[in-house]
Amino acid sequence: xxxxxxxxxxxxxxxxxxxxxVTGWKGGIGKSSIASVLALLLARKGHRTALLDLDFxxxxxxxxxxxxxxxxxxxxxxxxxxxxxxxxxxMSFFSQGRAVPLRGSDVSQAALELLAVTQWGxxxxxxxxxxxxxxxxSLDMVRWIKxxELLAVTxxxVLAVETLKRSLALFERLNxxxxxxxxxxxxxxxxxxxxxxxxxxxxxxxxDLETATGQPEMILRTxxxxxxxxxxxxFS
Amino acid sequence: xxxxxxxxxxxxxxTETARQQKLAVVEEIVLNIGELQAIxxxxxxxxxxxxxxxxxxxxxxxKVRVVKGEAAFECQACKKEFSEKDTKVGEEEREAxxxxxxxxxxxxxxxxxxxxxxSIVRGRGVFIQEISGRHD
Numbered sequence: 411x412x413x414x415x416x417x418x419x420x421x422x423x424x425x426x427x428x429x430x431x432v433t434g435w436k437g438g439i440g441k442s443s444i445a446s447v448l449a450l451l452l453a454r455k456g457h458r459t460a461l462l463d464l465d466f467x468x469x470x471x472x473x474x475x476x477x478x479x480x481x482x483x484x485x486x487x488x489x490x491x492x493x494x495x496x497x498x499x500x501m502s503f504f505s506q507g508r509a510v511p512l513r514g515s516d517v518s519q520a521a522l523e524l525l526a527v528t529q530w531g532x533x534x535x536x537x538x539x540x541x542x543x544x545x546x547x548s549l550d551m552v553r554w555i556k557x558x559e560l561l562a563v564t565x566x567x568v569l570a571v572e573t574l575k576r577s578l579a580l581f582e583r584l585n586x587x588x589x590x591x592x593x594x595x596x597x598x599x600x601x602x603x604x605x606x607x608x609x610x611x612x613x614x615x616x617x618d619l620e621t622a623t624g625q626p627e628m629i630l631r632t633x634x635x636x637x638x639x640x641x642x643x644x645f646s
Numbered sequence: 647x648x649x650x651x652x653x654x655x656x657x658x659x660x661t662e663t664a665r666q667q668k669l670a671v672v673e674e675i676v677l678n679i680g681e682l683q684a685i686x687x688x689x690x691x692x693x694x695x696x697x698x699x700x701x702x703x704x705x706x707x708x709k710v711r712v713v714k715g716e717a718a719f720e721c722q723a724c725k726k727e728f729s730e731k732d733t734k735v736g737e738e739e740r741e742a743x744x745x746x747x748x749x750x751x752x753x754x755x756x757x758x759x760x761x762x763x764x765s766i767v768r769g770r771g772v773f774i775q776e777i778s779g780r781h782d
Contacts, residue, residue: 411678412774414659418651421658487651488745504742504749511751511762519770520748527651527745 416524419554422487422525425532426460429555430589432542433548434563435577440594441465441563443619445539446474447635448561450626451642453495457534460490460497464521464551467537472502476624487529494626499528514546521547523552535646544577552586559589561610564603566593568629571602579636592641611643613637647743649666652772653693654702660777661702669779672708676776680769684744688712690772708779717755717769721756727767729773732757 423429432448442465449461463471472478475498480491482503490499501510501520507638512520521541530536538558540545552558560581564574578588590610593601603609613634622628629635656677677694679687691710694757698705717730735743739753747770751762 412659412663414655414772414774415652417659417662418655421654422651473732484647485650486647486654488648493750504746505752506742510658510749511765512748513765516748516751516766519744523746523748523771527648529651594748 415522416554419525422528424528424552426530426536426564427534429536429558430561431538431540431558432561435543435573436445437542439565439570440561442470442539443474444563444594445537446471446591447629447638448642449496449537450494451639451645452535460530460533460536462536463539464498464541466501466517466520467512469500471539472500474623487527491527501644517541530595544580552584559587561589562591563594565595566597589645611641649690653696653697656694656774657697659699660774661705663675663777664704668781670704670782672705672777672779674709674711674778675774676711676713677708678713678715678775680715680771682743682750682770684740687714702770713775715769718767719764720767721759721761722763722765724759726756726758728757
C-alpha cells in the first residue's frame with residue numbers, strides 16, 4: 411500500500427518562498443511565543459506570512475494571538491483563514507479546545523494530513539511551530555520539507571543549552587539548514603552561544619508578554635516583540 | 647472540498663509509481679479508502695478519474711477502483727479490539743475526524759475501559775493499494 415500524501419507536499423508549498431521551522435528541544439522555553447510573534451512581526455513588515463502550529467498536543471499559537479472565531483474554508487483543499495494579518499492553520503480548528511492525546515507516530519500522521527490538504531497560496535514566509543523534541547514528528551517534518559530553515563530556540567538554563575548542542579549536532583548530520591539560534595528568557599548575561607556563527611540574538615525575560623497574551627496589538631508593544639524584531643531584521 | 651487535494655495526491659503519487667515501475671500504460675489504480683476518513687468512495691473515485699484525464703499520458707486511460715478499508719482499533723490500556731460502530735461519535739466530531747483521522751483520539755474512547763489511548767490498526771486514510779498496467 412502506498413501512502414500518496416507526501417508526494418504532494420512540495421506542490422502545496424510551491425507558492426511559499428521561505429519556510430522557517432521554529433524549534434526547541436526542551437519544554438517551556440517560549441518556542442510557541444517566538445513562532446507566533448515572529449509571524450506577527452513578519453506580517454506587520456508587509457510580508458505575506460503564514461503560521462502552521464504543529465505542536466498538536468500543546469497547541470497554543472491561537473491562544474497567544476487571540477484567534478477565537480476564525481475558521482478554515484474548503485475549496486480544492488483546506489484554505490486557512492487570514493487572521494491578524496497571518497494565514498493561520500492549527501489543529502485547534504479540529505479539536506474544539508479538547509486535549510489531543512496523540513502518540514508520536516499519530517502526530518506524524520496528523521501533520522502529514524494537514525500538509526497534504528492545506529492550500530497555502532502565495533506566501534513570503536511560512537512559520538512552522540514545530541512539534542517539541544526530536545521525536546517522530548520533528549524528524550518527519552524536516553524530511554518532508556527539505557528547504558525548511560531551523561530557527562532554534564533555547565534559554566540560558568544549562569539543561570536547555572546542553573540539549574540544544576546535542577540537537578544541533580543531530581540536525582547538522584541530517585543536513586537541515588540552520589537559520590539561527592535565539593536565546594529566550596535571557597537574564598542579560600552573555601549567551602553560551604554568543605560566539606556561535608549562527609547566533610542571532612537574545613530576548614530578555616519580559617513579564618508584559620504574559621499580560622499581553624491573546625492581544626496582538628499589545629504583544630507588538632512589548633519589549634519581547636521589540637527584541638525579537640531586531641532578530642527578525644537580520645534575516646527578513 | 648478537501649477530497650480534491652487528496653485526489654491530487656493520489657494522481658501525483660500514482661504518476662511517480664508508474665514511472666518507477668516503467669509502466670507504459672496504467673490500466674487500473676486500486677484505492678483503499680479507510681472508513682475513518684468518511685469519504686464518499688464513489689465521489690472520490692470520480693474525482694481521481696477526472697484528474698487522471700489531464701495527468702501524464704500513461705495514466706489517462708486508467709480505471710479507478712475503490713476498496714473500502716474497515717476501521718479497526720486496539721486499546722493500549724486494556725487491549726480490547728473494537729470497530730467504529732462500537733463507539734459513539736457525534737456529527738460535528740465526525741467531521742473533524744473526516745479532515746484529520748487522528749482526531750479520533752480526541753473524540754473516541756475505548757468502549758470497554760473508556761481510554762483515549764488506542765491505536766488505529768487500520769482504516770485511517772487513503773492509500774494506493776495497487777497499480778497495474780503494461781510495460782510495452
